[in-house]
Amino acid sequence: MSNRLLEIENLTTSFRIGDGYYAAVDNVSLTVNRNEVLGIVGESGSGKSALAFSIMRLHNRAKIEGKINLEDTDLVKASTNELNKLRGDSLSMIFQDPLTALNPLMEIGAQIGETLVLHRPQMSKKQRYDRVIELLNLVGIPRPEHVYQQYPHELSGGMRQRVVIAIAIANKPQLLIADEPTTALDVTIQAQILDLIHKLKEEMDAGIILITHDLGVVAEMADRVAVMYAGEIVEVAEVHTLFENPLHPYTRSLLNSVPTEGQDKLHVIQGIVPSLKNLPRTGCRFAARIPWIDESAHEENPVLHEVSPGHYVRCTCHSKFYFPEEGKEGEANGAS
C-alpha cells in the first residue's frame, strides 16, 4: 500500500447560496496512486473542478468536510502556512485557461522562477536560471533563452499552456492536478501536451488527476476513471473496463453522445444538469433524466456497489437500464 499517494474520504464541499449551504461535491471518496493517471469526467456543473479546487484548498468561503490525505498530511486540517508550503511543491495544479493563469506583467522566466524562490530558497540565481531553462526545454519550448525574457502576450496559446505546465512541475510535485489542460487548445497542440503529461508521469513517478469532459482524452490518458454527476461519483473503473463495459446510465449516455463511426443519430440525455440549488438530495440523482426507467429500479439511498474488483457503480438502476431508441430488448445486451 506504499503506492498510495492521495486518499480522499467522504469529502463534501458546500457553498453558501442565500442562507443555506449547498454541496457541490457530495461525499466523495477516491484514491490516487503513484505513477497513475486518474481521469475525472463529467459535464459542466458536475462538481469536478470544485473537487480539484478542494484538494488544492483554493476555495475561499466553501465549507469542506471529510478527509483529504496526501501521504501523511490531512489537507482539510492543514493551516494556511502548511498549505503554502505544499502548494507548488509536492502538490500542484495546471489550470484550464493559460490566458488568465499567467501574470501579463511578468517575464516568463521570472514567473517560473517564482515558485523556485518560494520553495527552494537555497538555490543561487545561476542555479535557478539553469533550472528554468531546463524546465522550458522539458516542456518543449524552442529557444528557451529567448522565451525566458518574453511576456505571456508574445506567446501562442499552446506555448502559454506549456509555461503553465512548467510552473506546475517546477518542484517535481508528487500529485499533479490538471484541470481541463487542453480544452482551450487546437487538436495537434492538444496531442503534444497530452504526450508531454504522459512523459512527465513516468519520469517523476507522480500521481496525476486529469479532469476533462472529453472522453477521447480520457481514453488516451487515464489508467482509472471516475465519472461524476451532480456532485457524486457514479462510476469508478479501470479505463478499459469503463469503455468496454460501462454500467451506469450516465456513463453509457455520455459515451453514446460522442460522434463515432457509423452512427446516424447521437444520443441525447433528456433534461438538463440541475443547478446546485435544485439538486435532488435524495434517491438516484440521475433518475430525473431517464424517466422511462421504472422508479422501482432505483435505490432509495444509492451507494457505490463493487460489481467486479475495482469497478464501482452507484445505484441499482443500471441493471434495468436501456436506451429508449433501442427498446426494452436492448436491456439484455446493455448489461452484458
Next chain:
Amino acid sequence: MALLEVRDLKVHFPIKGGILNRTVGHIKAVDGVNFSIEQGKTYGLVGESGSGKSTTGKAIIGLEQITEGQVIFNGEDITSIKNKTKDIRKDIQMIFQDPYSSLNPRKRVLDIIAEPLRNYEKLTKNEEKQRVYELLELVGLTPESIWKFPHQFSGGQRQRIGVARAIALKPKLIIADEPVSALDVSVQAQVLNFMQDIQKELGLTYLFISHDLGVVKHMCDEIAIMYRGRYVEQGTKDDIFENPQHIYTKRLIAAIPDVNPRNRDKHYVFRQEVKKEYEQAYDEYFDAEGLAFGLKDISDTHRVALPERG
C-alpha cells in the same frame, strides 16, 4: 447549379506601422479559396485557430470586407457590400459560436427571435407572436420561454434560441461557426441532431465551420482543410478520412484522441510517426513562406495541395 459558389476569395487585413501609420504589409487571413456547395448539403470547413475558416464564413455573409474574388449565391454575385442588400441577407443566416455572448441579455426571447422578422416582414403583433411560437416549437422550447431572458436558459437551450433566430426567415444557407464548441458532449449531441432534423425539414444548406474533426465527420458531406488562409485538401468525407493525402491532414487526423483505450499505445506510436513524417516532409509540402501550394486534382472529388513537381 451550386447554391453557393466562392471563387478565389481573398481577405487581407492591412498591418499599420511606422510614424505615419501607413500600411506596411498585409495579413492574408484568407488567400485564394475556391469552393461550391450544393443545395441541401453540409460543407465542412476545418482548421486550427488562425487558419482563416471563420473569416471565410464572415466574408461570405458580409461581415468582413472581401479583398478579391467572387461570392455567387443562387446565381447572383453578392461580392460587394452593396449587392448584399436585404434580400440576400434574408437567405443567408449565421449561427454563432458562443451562445452566451450572441444573445442580447436585455432582450426577451420574443424580441430576439422576432428581430429578423421585424426587419423583413410586416407582421401584426399577433402574427409575429404566432411565428415565434412556431419557431420555438420547432427548436423544442416551451411556449412560456417567449417572455424569458437568455440567462434563464442553459447553454444548449440558448444555442437553440440562436438557431430559431437564424431560421426565422426560412433562409437557404446557414453559416454555422463552431456551433457546438462551447457545449458539453450531451448538449452538443442535442444541437447536432437538431441541426440535422431541421436540415431535412427545411431543405437547408450548411457551411459548417469547426476545429473538431469528429463533429465534422459526423455532420458533413464534403470537407475542406484550411491552413494559414489556404486550402490544403478538399474532398468528400471518405476522401479526407480514409485517404488523406496531405501531410497536414494526416497530422490533424492522427491528433484526434481515440475513444478506445485498447488502441492507446498503437495510436501513440502512429501519432509519433506522423509527427516525424510531418517534420521531415514540411519543406516539401509547404513553400518558403510556410504556405500550402495550389490544389491539384487527385480524383473527381478530391483535391490536394501538392508541391509542383509531385
